[in-house]
Amino acid sequence: MLRLVKRMIFLSGGALLVISSLGKVWPVESKNEYVGSDQCAVCHEPQFELWKNSLHSKMYQKSDQPGAILGDFSVDDPVRSFRRDEVAYTIGSRWEQMYVTRRNNEEFLLPAKWLIAQKKWATIDDTHRQNAPISKTCHGCHTTAYNPETNRFAEMNIGCEACHGPGLRHVQTRTPATIRKSQNPEVCGACHTRGKSKEGLDYVVKFDPQANRLIDMMAFTQPEKETTKSWWSNRIERDRHQEYLGYIRSRHARSLESLQQRAKLQPAEVTPKCFTCHSSEFHMAKPLKRPDVAGLRFGVTCVECHDPHGRKPERAQKRASTTENGLCLSCHFVPKVKGHLKEAHHYPCPKSAARCIDCHMPVTGLSASTFNIRSHTMQIIPPHEAQQLGMPSSCNNAGCHSNKDFGWLKRAYETYYSHKVMLRAR
Ligand code: HEC
Ligand code: HEC
Ligand code: HEC
Ligand code: HEC
Ligand code: HEC
Ligand code: HEC
Ligand code: HEC
Ligand code: HEC
Incomplete structure (x- = not known):
């Protein structure tokens, strides 16, 4: 159920007035093409309710929102040098949470973050510069339609219009043709990526997946011969928000x-x-x-x-x-499709223990100081490669074989996979 029952009145000038059941009236300028997710809820309640429970609607929250602050402020901690009442906003709620304070009309990161699974404080690294305002560095991906020139965004968090584009015309016309809806991976890739935009920013500005190509607007991070902060030397993602970059290297993209x-x-x-x-x-x-x-x-x-x-x-x-x-x-190992792989003898592990993603999407990306983020390249990382590069392998990640040494893992892998032929349906 919607908490606020809203009525909309369209004025002849094109300006839109929204009247909530609480009697609060706020005008949305007709120049402004963005209306905000609450407006979409009026006609698309199922999508709105789902989105409300997703992380996209919780990335950037006001600290006084109930449950927003996850960090433990009840005991003093030498790592944390600030108080709860200095926190104006929180960033994130899944792997780690950072804290933002307001000074002189600008937003700054506070110097410690909360590691959610580990339940402890950690200092913030240099890349998350504490003394520079964060709006220009972070809001591009954590808010909707951030404009670095005006330093304003349409909505906190990843709202409906972050993916569907500005919605004013659609709200007025109520036709499918006036709103974007696409399976284009670049809709997601605009934020689930890493690189430098044409403007020298860490995100793309005014990206329209119908008119632009992401690759024309941003130079992505690239794997190098040696392991870097963002990439393992075997071309697997090593940092967070690079799902799109891993994905474009997989055969799913082709x-x-x-x-x-x-x-x-x-x-x-x-x-x-x-x-x-x-x-x-x-x-x-x-x-x-x-x-x-x-x-x-x-x-x-x-x-x-x-x-x-x-x-x-x-x-x-x-x-x-x-x-x-x-x-x-639902797509793989479907026995009747000629020329395609069969599941038979694919792996030695019991089906109940090993899932496809345990081997094909190992956790290789850092978030909250731990390898938590799954690779989207779908590549297998054999134990000998993992040992050489000092990275998680397909055999020991997400809990599987974490008690075994590399000697055991390599023997097991070679025994099973050295003569392996991938069977195909005839
Ligand atoms: C006043 C009612 C109303 C509001 C408000 C509204 N929509 Fe719609 N929306 C519709 C109708 C009607 C359709 C057409 C449904 C159909 O054809 O099945 C639609 C269709 C859509 C579609 C599907 C388009 C397609 O190509 O199939 C999307 C996506 C969408 N709306 C997103 C939004 C977003 C985002 C917002 C907020 C910015 C929004 N809507 C606000 C009435 C509304
Ligand atoms: C290019 C887009 C982009 C930029 C720029 C960006 N982020 Fe993020 N950030 C993301 C995405 C996407 C995630 C989710 C993790 C993933 O996709 O791997 C994320 C995750 C996080 C998380 C972890 C959230 C959680 O729930 O655990 C924190 C904290 C965070 N970002 C802080 C920042 C800060 C601070 C800045 C600015 C210095 C910043 N980010 C800049 C896209 C971005
Ligand atoms: C992270 C990106 C993203 C966000 C945020 C998002 N959508 Fe969507 N939405 C999509 C994509 C992509 C599709 C097409 C999915 C498909 O084809 O199944 C879609 C489909 C739809 C549709 C068509 C029916 C359906 O469910 O497939 C409606 C209506 C819609 N969205 C409304 C909304 C509303 C309302 C919000 C905000 C509460 C919202 N969306 C937030 C990406 C998003
Ligand atoms: C405007 C930027 C933006 C866009 C566009 C975007 N995302 Fe995200 N996404 C984020 C951020 C930031 C987070 C981290 C949220 C958090 O940790 O609180 C995130 C988190 C996620 C998560 C983790 C959620 C979870 O519950 O574990 C998934 C999955 C995801 N996004 C998929 C998508 C898909 C699919 C699309 C395209 C249809 C998309 N995103 C579009 C910024 C974006
Ligand atoms: C073949 C299926 C598949 C495709 C395609 C795919 N993902 Fe994922 N993704 C997954 C699975 C499975 C997980 C792990 C879910 C879990 O751990 O519960 C995941 C996890 C994630 C997460 C959570 C962080 C992490 O890496 O563990 C984000 C964010 C995400 N995907 C974004 C994307 C984006 C953006 C795209 C497109 C560029 C994409 N995914 C394409 C299957 C897919
Ligand atoms: C919608 C269908 C579909 C789904 C769902 C799907 N795949 Fe795929 N997958 C494909 C297709 C099609 C290809 C082959 C593309 C080609 O080579 O033309 C592929 C290729 C692959 C490959 C080949 C390796 C490579 O180099 O990219 C792996 C591994 C894989 N998928 C694993 C997975 C896993 C794991 C999941 C579940 C998380 C999954 N796929 C879900 C359709 C799917
Ligand atoms: C049930 C889902 C499904 C259907 C239907 C399907 N494919 Fe595939 N296709 C896949 C998957 C999954 C892969 C990757 C793994 C594999 O080869 O089994 C793939 C891989 C491929 C490849 C690249 C691998 C190679 O051998 O070079 C080609 C080409 C291909 N399919 C052609 C076709 C053709 C032609 C059809 C229609 C007759 C078809 N596929 C129907 C799921 C499907
Ligand atoms: C125990 C680990 C393991 C599990 C679980 C597993 N795989 Fe694999 N898979 C492998 C290995 C190892 C290879 C072959 C070596 C390689 O790709 O480098 C492979 C190969 C593949 C290939 C062919 C890749 C190519 O390059 O042609 C596909 C497609 C695939 N797996 C899909 C899946 C799917 C779908 C599942 C879940 C039903 C799954 N696998 C579960 C280990 C695993």
Whole structure:
């Protein structure tokens, strides 16, 4: 249920007035194309309710919001040199939480953060500069439609319009054509990335996935010969918010291309059915509104696996039948598709113990001083590679075989995988 029942009145001048049941009236300038998530809730309650429970709506919170502060301020701690009443905003609530104070109309980070799982304070590293205002460095990804020129944003947090674009015209017309809706991975990639924009900022400004390409607006971090802060030398992500960069290196990002290539070589083989697993754009369209395959642009994208409105496992749960591998198995190892891999003899571990993501999406990215973030390249990291680079491997991460030494892991891997042939369906 919506807490506020709202009524909207459209004035002839185009200005929009919103009257809540509490009797508060606030005008939204007609120049302003953004209306805020509360406005969308009026007609899209299911999406709003899901989003309210997601992390996107909780990234940047006022400290007086009930439950916003997770850190323990009840006892003195030498690491934390500030008081609870200095905190104006919190950043994050899953892996770690940072704290923001206001001075001279600007926002600054306080010098300690709370590690949520470890339940302890830690000092903030240099990269999160304590003495410079954070609006220009952080708001680009933690708020909606931040404009560094005016130092203003449309809404705290990742609101509906962060992904759907400005909504005023849509609210006035109520037609699908006036709002963006796309499976384009760049919608997510605008924030789940790392690099320098044309303006020298850490995020892209006024990015419109329908008109721009991300790659034209930002120089992404790149893997190098040696391991860097952002990348392991084997081209696996090492820092947070690089999911898009890992993803574009996986074959999920190229799954439409390989089908189109096949269609050129063996046109008779490729039917519209093939696209159900090879293109999210096709798969996720309503059956009667499936786009023409010739005009498809995207392969398997973020929203295939993530519900854009809800917490991450939701879409996975929908497809998971009896095992947690349901999401992956809805496309992989489907025995009837000719030329495709079979699951048989894929791995020696019991099915109940090892999930696809334990091996194919190991935790390689740092957040809260621990490897917590999963790789989106889908690459296996064999134990010998992990030992050489000092990184988590596919065999010992997320709790699996963490009690075994590298000698055992390498022997087990070589025994099982050295002669492995991937079986294909005929
Ligand atoms: C006054 C009612 C109303 C408000 C407010 C409203 N919408 Fe809609 N929205 C609609 C209607 C009606 C449709 C068309 C539904 C259909 O055709 O099935 C729609 C469709 C959509 C779609 C689907 C478009 C597509 O291509 O299928 C999206 C996405 C959407 N709205 C997002 C938003 C967002 C974001 C906001 C807030 C900025 C918002 N809506 C506010 C009425 C509204
Ligand atoms: C390019 C976009 C981007 C920029 C710029 C950015 N962040 Fe983030 N940040 C994210 C994303 C996305 C996540 C979620 C983690 C992930 O996707 O791997 C995140 C996660 C975090 C978290 C952990 C949240 C949690 O729930 O544990 C903190 C704390 C954080 N960011 C602080 C900052 C600060 C402080 C700045 C500015 C100095 C900043 N970020 C700049 C995109 C960004
Ligand atoms: C993180 C990005 C993101 C945010 C935030 C977001 N959406 Fe969406 N939304 C999407 C994407 C992507 C789709 C298309 C998904 C698909 O095809 O299944 C979508 C689809 C929709 C649709 C079409 C019906 C459906 O559920 O597929 C509506 C309506 C909608 N969103 C409304 C909203 C409203 C209202 C909010 C805010 C409360 C919101 N969205 C927040 C990305 C987002
Ligand atoms: C405006 C920036 C922005 C956009 C656009 C964006 N995200 Fe995020 N996303 C974030 C930030 C910041 C966080 C971290 C939230 C936190 O930790 O509190 C996050 C967190 C997440 C999480 C972790 C949530 C959880 O419950 O574990 C997922 C999954 C995610 N985003 C997927 C997506 C997808 C899919 C899209 C595109 C449809 C998308 N994001 C678009 C900024 C963004
Ligand atoms: C049930 C989901 C599904 C369907 C339907 C599907 N594919 Fe695939 N396809 C996959 C998956 C998963 C992979 C990657 C792993 C593998 O090879 O099994 C893949 C890989 C491929 C590859 C690249 C791998 C290689 O061998 O070079 C091609 C080409 C391909 N598929 C063509 C097709 C064609 C043609 C069709 C229609 C006859 C089709 N696919 C239907 C899921 C599917
Ligand atoms: C093939 C499925 C798949 C695709 C495609 C995918 N993800 Fe994920 N993602 C996952 C799974 C599975 C997890 C781990 C969930 C868990 O640990 O519960 C995850 C985790 C995440 C997280 C949480 C932090 C982390 O890394 O553990 C974020 C943020 C995220 N994905 C964003 C994205 C974005 C953005 C894209 C597109 C560029 C994307 N994902 C594409 C399956 C996928
Ligand atoms: C919508 C269908 C779909 C879903 C869901 C899906 N995949 Fe895939 N996956 C594909 C297709 C199609 C390819 C092959 C692309 C190609 O080569 O053309 C692929 C490729 C791969 C590969 C090949 C390795 C590489 O280099 O990228 C791995 C590993 C993989 N997927 C693992 C997973 C895991 C793990 C999950 C679940 C978290 C998953 N996939 C979910 C369709 C899917
Ligand atoms: C115990 C670890 C483990 C588990 C669990 C696992 N895999 Fe794999 N997988 C591997 C290894 C090892 C390889 C082959 C070596 C490589 O890709 O470098 C492989 C290869 C693959 C490939 C072919 C990649 C290519 O480059 O052609 C696909 C696709 C794949 N796995 C999908 C899955 C899916 C889907 C699941 C869950 C049902 C899964 N795997 C579960 C270890 C695992």
